[in-house]
Amino acid sequence: MLDLLIRGGTVIDGTGAPGFSADVAVEGGVIAAVEPLPPDTPARRVMDAAGKLVTPGFIDIHRHADAAAFRPGFGELELRQGLTTIVNGNCGLSAAPFGPAHREEILAYLAPITGEAPPELETETLAGYFASQPPAPIHTGMLVGAGVLRADAAGYALQRLEKRHYDAIHRSMERALSDGAVGVSLGLGYAPECFYTTRELIEALRPLSGGDVPVTVHMRQEGAGVVDSVREMLTVARTLRIPLQISHLKAMGRDSWGKKIPQVLELLEEARQEGLDVGCDVYPYTAGSTQLLHILPPEFLAGGMEAVVRRLSDPAARRELAERIQSGAGFDDIARLAGWDGIYLTSLHCPEDHPYLGKSLAEIAAMTGQDPLTCCCDLLVREQGEITMIDFMASEEDITAILQSPLSHLISDATYPTEGMPHPRVYGTFPRLLQHFVREKGALTWEQAIHKMTGRPAQRLRLAGKGVLAAGMDADLCVFDPEEFRETGTYQEPCRMAAGMDTVLAAGVPVLEQGVLTGARPGRIIRR
Incomplete structure (x- = not known):
């Protein structure tokens, strides 16, 4: 029966x-x-x-619920948008594995994205992390974050790694995969992975060479340099012969809209035709969400959070930062790409800063009588860097073009800070695709959209038994x-x-x- x-x-x-x-x-x-x-x-x-x-059941292979999975009530907001399977550990930022040497630094860096780690969360091995995770109503997988592996081996210093560092990274990566990681994630836009050269990145990923372990990547740049960043990752994939997934593809900044994404999609299609296993994913919103620290150029992120805060307290360093933001050379200059009026603060810990929650840096600067950069630096110092933001920087036309590519699928990039206002994508990504891009815009058919929420992501991460409704x-x-299925949240609520x-x-x-x-x-x- x-x-x-x-x-x-x-x-x-x-x-x-x-x-x-x-x-x-x-x-x-x-x-x-x-x-x-x-x-x-x-x-x-x-x-x-x-x-x-x-x-x-819908599948989201790009969430940051590593620590949220331990919270009471976890799973409800996911279930109500149809999610039965999620994958954490994205953007190089997994809550395991790392040992005691740099534990506090790593946890402080993760906190704005994943929230505070509870005491019961095991970090030293991925097997320990899995064993400590409480029962849930949904299935969860984990990518091993290569940024955490590097930070565990060498901290957050801007340095050239030695053989002993690479050996430690390789051992940890291989053990995490043996423990059950479904792939490896990169966060080249974040410290410490932003310090890798392409050659060094290839060396860090050497254990994956010629295998079938998927590598997902938050690329080095997603604005004016997005095409070159894709070329870099295709070089890595060709050299190592590995499956490659470009995370949350976008082209930030009005000057890039309608220009960069067609080039990127053409590069990916050419790579597919030559035999590379490549794909991309996208969230269906024109605003992203990440750490406010992400507005800083790579050299300002060296040394961990304490060093960043000391640097931002130095008037000479602030003058240098102003010049770097003005030039925008060599990094995703979000302050220029989104504008100070397009960056809204969504988590703040100090009571004196709570009135600024949900306001743009331009608004906060006006309230405090400061210029926006001074205001931003003062807040980062006072909050010890633990601030998240929503930044409006993408084009809906680009999002539509990515969604319509056969190489793409849907993700949320949901972050779970312990306090403040999350991005509405945490609660509403999957109904939004069907409500806005299928029912309202007709950009996809129901069948195409469901495929991008089920079969396609399961195939990309080799999730056996998932994603297809068949005997x-x-x-x-x-x-x-x-x-009737719909998103109800907004940026304000x-x-x-x-x-x-x-x-x-x-x-x-x-x-x-x-x-x-x-x-x-x-x-x-x-x-x-």
Whole structure:
């Protein structure tokens, strides 16, 4: 007898193929059949899905919930947008593995992105991290962050690594992969990986050479230098013969809109045709979110957070910073690309700074009677660098072009600071794609969009059993009315749950049923 029979829905199976009417049978946590079944088919439970879509559970391979997975109530905001599988450890910033030598430095650097690490979170090995993670209603996987591996081996100093450093990085990388990491993530826009030359980066990734371990990358530049950054990563992929995934592809700054992304997509397509395993992903918003520190050029990030704060307290260093921002040479100059009026502060810890939450640096500078750069530096010093921002810098036309590429899929890049206002993408990325880019704009069909939320990301990270609704696959499922599923949050009020997701199954267990959480926690750790 079947555990569950979902009757009469329109199945969109995650492959991109046209939707079709079928019943979906579930038994033992696995999909038993996807086809019209006789009326007398025995099942312990029957669910009527008439007028609704039945799809694979949605997959987000780019979140930063490494520490949030330990918080009470974790999983609800993900379930309400249909997510059954997420992957953390992105942008080189994984919450493991690292030992005691640089532990406090690393945790301080991670905090604005992942939030504060709870005491029970194990950091020394990925196996320990997995063992310490509490039961959840959704499945979670982990990338090993190459930035954390470098910081563990050599700290945040701007230096040329020695053989002993590379040996330590290689050992940690290999152990993390043995522990079950689903890939390796790079954060070349962040310290300490921004200090790598291309040759040094290739050496750091040497253990992956000729293998099938995916490498995801937050590139060195995503503004005027985005095309050259893609060329750099294609050089790395060709040299090492590795699968490459460009994370959150964009072209920051009005001067790049409509110009850079067509070049990037052409480069990726050419690489695919020559046999490279390449792809990209994108979030469906024109604003990003990251550390305010990301406005600084690489040399200002050397030495860890204490060194950064000391540097920003020095009047001579501030004058140098002003000159670097004015020239914008060699880094993503977000202060110019987004403008001071396009950078909004979303987490601030000091009570005296709380009135500035949700305001732009231009607004805060006016409130304090300062110029924006002085205001920005004072805040970073006072807050010890632990500030997150939302920066408006991308073009919806570019986002549409990326979404329409067969090489792309959807991600959220959701960050989870402990305090403040998150980006609305944390709560609303997946309904936004269907609501805005399918229903309103018609930029994608339902089948194309579902594929970019299920089958495509599962294929990119080799997530076995995930992403396709077919017999033998894991019974991770969504059932919803396509006209009712929607994002409800805004930039001003981001912490609003998505609406309209009816029922979600993880491993064949209802975790959201008729819009109500069941309390079940069947989520599994996904290991490579």
